[in-house]
Amino acid sequence: MTVRKFQPPNRLAKMIKERGGILAKDAIAAAEAGVESLRESSLANLDATIAEMERRFGKGAEGRDAESFEALYILSSRIIDVSIFVSDVGIDRAAVSLCGLVDGFAESGAWRWDAVDVHLNALRLLRSIGAQLPAEQREAMLAGLHQVSRHRPDEG
Amino acid sequence: MTEALLPSQRINLERATVLVLDDNGASLDILSQVVAGFGVKQMHRAESVVDAQSLIRTKTFDLVISDVQMPVTDGIEFIEWLRREGGETNRYVPVILVTGHTRTTQIFKLRDAGSNYVVAKPITPKVLLERIFWVAREDRQFIECETYIGPDRRFKHEGPPPGTDGRRKDDLPAEVGEAQTPNMSDDEIANMMRPAKVQI
Numbered sequence: 001m002t003v004r005k006f007q008p009p010n011r012l013a014k015m016i017k018e019r020g021g022i023l024a025k026d027a028i029a030a031a032e033a034g035v036e037s038l039r040e041s042s043l044a045n046l047d048a049t050i051a052e053m054e055r056r057f058g059k060g061a062e063g064r065d066a067e068s069f070e071a072l073y074i075l076s077s078r079i080i081d082v083s084i085f086v087s088d089v090g091i092d093r094a095a096v097s098l099c100g101l102v103d104g105f106a107e108s109g110a111w112r113w114d115a116v117d118v119h120l121n122a123l124r125l126l127r128s129i130g131a132q133l134p135a136e137q138r139e140a141m142l143a144g145l146h147q148v149s150r151h152r153p154d155e156g
Numbered sequence: 157m158t159e160a161l162l163p164s165q166r167i168n169l170e171r172a173t174v175l176v177l178d179d180n181g182a183s184l185d186i187l188s189q190v191v192a193g194f195g196v197k198q199m200h201r202a203e204s205v206v207d208a209q210s211l212i213r214t215k216t217f218d219l220v221i222s223d224v225q226m227p228v229t230d231g232i233e234f235i236e237w238l239r240r241e242g243g244e245t246n247r248y249v250p251v252i253l254v255t256g257h258t259r260t261t262q263i264f265k266l267r268d269a270g271s272n273y274v275v276a277k278p279i280t281p282k283v284l285l286e287r288i289f290w291v292a293r294e295d296r297q298f299i300e301c302e303t304y305i306g307p308d309r310r311f312k313h314e315g316p317p318p319g320t321d322g323r324r325k326d327d328l329p330a331e332v333g334e335a336q337t338p339n340m341s342d343d344e345i346a347n348m349m350r351p352a353k354v355q356i
Binding site: 001002003004005006007008009010011012013015016017018019020021022023024025027028029030031032033034035037038041042045073074076077078080081082083084087092095096099100103104106107 | 161162163164165166167168169170171172178180182183185186189190191192193194195218219225227247248249250256257259260261277278279280281282284285288289291292293295297298299300301302303308
């Protein structure tokens, strides 16, 4: 097999050090201000996604067995996408745990609804009163979720 | 290795043309706000790989930031396409992939897609700017072969994995072996460390 190793031109490298520009700290501040303008819409999006999860995959959802693993995986990914405003309460980490859980379902081909339920409960709880919970309780909850997510019943 | 980005470091992305790709509109909005905050004036947004491919065919980009998980064609396939068929002006462009979670079946695919860096979502401006700075300043060589096109996947040169001879001609064994030249004297070493006046 022929392998070619070379140094391609990197236009970005030249541009980034050109005269002018802004200080890194100012660039970060400007970006943070821009993101802040999306807070309301992002949180509305997050709440709508959690509500959709509850409706389609929650404990009382009829026909949840017929849903695809992919559908729940995508919804969970969407929570991570907009969780920049709630990462301090761990919603992003709970959603990552749920993604891992569903990824495992896709491999085994079977749902474990108790594990889904506990993740949806945690997401709802963190979203509603996450900021009021003591940090150690939140951490314990997230650690528990990851344990549930990693658990593979067929591996003992 | 490249140096870290300091708050007092000046960066100039005014002339950079950047492509941001994410199928989730809310996520694309966040990414776009971050990139615009960095001073980028020429930003092109795409909500699907098909749209991104059209842009790649008609414009020259200096940076691509793409989501990984997307329906129909995902970010991994897009970067593989870009590296092979993106045209000479865009094939080697620095690429940052962003992802909230990587499926077990995609871990190796993600490593082998040909991106320069993978950033975890939710993205924060500080982390993304550090990574942009990093990909702009890195000096990794590009590798092009039948099975892979992209920056060298070895970030650090620590020799081949233990117990193997390595796959490359320039891989050195982990054992140092016998010295080939006499040891340096104490004076020679001391001279190397001695502070010296320099004219600036």
